[in-house]
Amino acid sequence: MALDVEIKSQLAQYLELLESDVEFVASLGNDEDSQKVKEFLLEIAEMSPKLSLVEKALDRTPSFQVNRKNQEPSGVAFAGLPLGHEFTSFILALLQVAGRKPKIEDELITRIQSIQSNLHFETYVSLTCHNCPDVVQALNILSVLNPRISHTMIEGGMFKAEIDERKVMAVPTVFLNGAEFSSGRMSIEQLVEKISGPQDASTFNNKDIFDVLVVGGGPAGASAAIYAARKGIKTGMLVETFGGQVMETVGIENMIGTPYTEGPQLMAQVEQHVKAYPVDIMKGQRAKDIRKNDLLEVELENGAVLQAKSIVLALGAKWRNINVPGEDAFRNKGVTYCPHCDGPLFTNKKVAVIGGGNSGIEAAIDLAGLAEHVYVLEFLPELKADQVLQDRLAQLKNVTVLKNVATKEIVGNDEVEGIIYTDRADNSEHRIDLAGVFVQIGLVPNTNWLPETIQTTDRGEIIVDKHGQTSLAGVFAAGDCTDSAYKQIIISMGSGATAALGAFDYLIRN
Numbered sequence: 001m002a003l004d005v006e007i008k009s010q011l012a013q014y015l016e017l018l019e020s021d022v023e024f025v026a027s028l029g030n031d032e033d034s035q036k037v038k039e040f041l042l043e044i045a046e047m048s049p050k051l052s053l054v055e056k057a058l059d060r061t062p063s064f065q066v067n068r069k070n071q072e073p074s075g076v077a078f079a080g081l082p083l084g085h086e087f088t089s090f091i092l093a094l095l096q097v098a099g100r101k102p103k104i105e106d107e108l109i110t111r112i113q114s115i116q117s118n119l120h121f122e123t124y125v126s127l128t129c130h131n132c133p134d135v136v137q138a139l140n141i142l143s144v145l146n147p148r149i150s151h152t153m154i155e156g157g158m159f160k161a162e163i164d165e166r167k168v169m170a171v172p173t174v175f176l177n178g179a180e181f182s183s184g185r186m187s188i189e190q191l192v193e194k195i196s197g198p199q200d201a202s203t204f205n206n207k208d209i210f211d212v213l214v215v216g217g218g219p220a221g222a223s224a225a226i227y228a229a230r231k232g233i234k235t236g237m238l239v240e241t242f243g244g245q246v247m248e249t250v251g252i253e254n255m256i257g258t259p260y261t262e263g264p265q266l267m268a269q270v271e272q273h274v275k276a277y278p279v280d281i282m283k284g285q286r287a288k289d290i291r292k293n294d295l296l297e298v299e300l301e302n303g304a305v306l307q308a309k310s311i312v313l314a315l316g317a318k319w320r321n322i323n324v325p326g327e328d329a330f331r332n333k334g335v336t337y338c339p340h341c342d343g344p345l346f347t348n349k350k351v352a353v354i355g356g357g358n359s360g361i362e363a364a365i366d367l368a369g370l371a372e373h374v375y376v377l378e379f380l381p382e383l384k385a386d387q388v389l390q391d392r393l394a395q396l397k398n399v400t401v402l403k404n405v406a407t408k409e410i411v412g413n414d415e416v417e418g419i420i421y422t423d424r425a426d427n428s429e430h431r432i433d434l435a436g437v438f439v440q441i442g443l444v445p446n447t448n449w450l451p452e453t454i455q456t457t458d459r460g461e462i463i464v465d466k467h468g469q470t471s472l473a474g475v476f477a478a479g480d481c482t483d484s485a486y487k488q489i490i491i492s493m494g495s496g497a498t499a500a501l502g503a504f505d506y507l508i509r510n
């Protein structure tokens with residue numbers, strides 16, 4: 001296997017950073033996949049005198065462990081090839097096994113090292129899944145930091161029989177000690193929380209009063225935190241998962257001044273930028289209530305209460321559900337919201353895309369390249385997607401567009417087997433046998449927990465004035481959770497700045 005010249009030169013720079021000798025312990029057979037893995041490992045091992053390859057039978061073939069030479073196994077293993085989005089996971093694993101400290105907070109390292117149970121994780125990924133590396137990298141870090149923990153990344157393409165046997169229909173899907181543990185993107189904080197339980201409320205007892213407390217860690221929240229901190233005021237950031245929706249975005253071509261970037265890359269830079277200022281970032285925590293007494297109070301799901309003189313809500317949005325029977329029951333068993341991630345699992349199968357807007361038609365075009373047949377179900381009599389996308393869709397032979405139809409039910413036994421819809425013209429009911437349903441009907445703001453004192457539109461969007469001020473004095477809002485006309489990264493960043501400046505103005509006057 002010849003690695004791309006550019007990738008090789010980047011890799012060479014990383015290999016310079018290896019702090020000790022690393023051994024790939026590989027289980028290889030005579031099959032074609034094993035040869036690919038062998039060529040990959042040999043090519044990389046040849047690039048540094050600190051790397052070597054030995055062969056040994058392991059649970060899966062082809063697979064390999066990444067171990068520090070002459071030491072106990074690190075716990076980090078890869079089954080199949082860690083290419084595509086997983087190549088970075090592979091490089092980070094190499095560096096961390098060799099001794100480089102993972103870039104996470106010391107407090108989180110302590111929490112990981114204090115886990116006492118023996119945990120073996122297995123994560124099924126596809127190489128086109130941009131949500132998978134977060135989970136793979138997090139579980140690799142856990143394995144490197146705690147000898148009781150081990151983790152194997154399994155590339156679905158090379159382990160198709162296993163995927164079918166374990167009924168994996170969404171990636172990343174994680175198994176813990178043989179039982180299904182989680183599905184979908186999770187941050188390292190969320191994984192640790194799921195393993196060891198919620199962080200104790202007392203951890204937050206000694207927090208001072210914040211001048212500005214930002215709730216949310218997408219582009220709007222990050223921008224608000226930077227603008228607030230640059231005013232020299234005490235700034236906190238309460239974040240369920242840093243990065244927000246941008247982490248779901250593969251290519252971004254409308255960050256003005258940056259012709260092309262990718263979501264995780266952009267948000268890693270944004271996080272570094274926030275960390276250049278004294279912002280108290282509290283990750284893996286969800287706000288569940290806001291009250292106004294003498295000060296504003298934000299209550300967390302673990303019961304802790306944070307106090308602030310002003311608040312910026314930057315809560316963003318999440319995928320809208322279709323709310324029909326079967327959607328919940330078959331979530332990650334054929335019902336999915338991420339065509340980029342899960343598309344490859346439906347190769348040569350029949351799938352439906354619900355929604356004829358831009359995201360639905362983009363998904364249908366994308367899926368048509370893999371699936372046997374794609375059905376697009378649109379509730380309205382016309383598709384709403386841009387004409388250019390509709391034209392492209394019309395050229396595809398394996399796509400059927402059904403307009404003016406209402407999805408009634410997603411049916412199956414252990415996994416999705418079909419979809420039932422009603423033709424709105426004559427109320428007739430129809431069934432299509434298929435394996436996957438991709439829901440693409442837009443987003444809903446994360447605001448359903450807010451008190452009535454913070455007014456929202458009938459769509460749940462927080463109503464703000466031109467300073468980002470909400471109906472509750474001292475509480476500001478920004479980004480996709482507000483009633484702004486358009487929802488984009490750059491618009492969220494701009495409104496985050498406005499809300500922080502609005503909050504600063506409020507603090508001066510009150």
Ligand SMILES: Cc1cc2nc3c(=O)[nH]c(=O)nc-3n(C[C@H](O)[C@H](O)[C@H](O)COP(=O)(O)OP(=O)(O)OC[C@H]3O[C@@H](n4cnc5c(N)ncnc54)[C@H](O)[C@@H]3O)c2cc1C
Nearest residue numbers: 216217218219220240241244245287316317479480488489
């Ligand atoms: C697939 C996809 C592709 C996109 N592509 C582009 C593109 O190419 N260009 C572009 O400009 N825009 C794009 N967008 C839109 C863009 O991602 C959003 O407009 C932007 O992310 C909104 O930023 P935000 O900070 O308002 O919210 P979000 O990014 O949604 O962030 C919300 C944050 O709030 C946190 N949060 C929510 N509730 C709570 C709570 N109760 N307690 C604590 N934290 C909480 C979340 O964890 C998250 O950190 C895309 C969106 C999607 C889904």
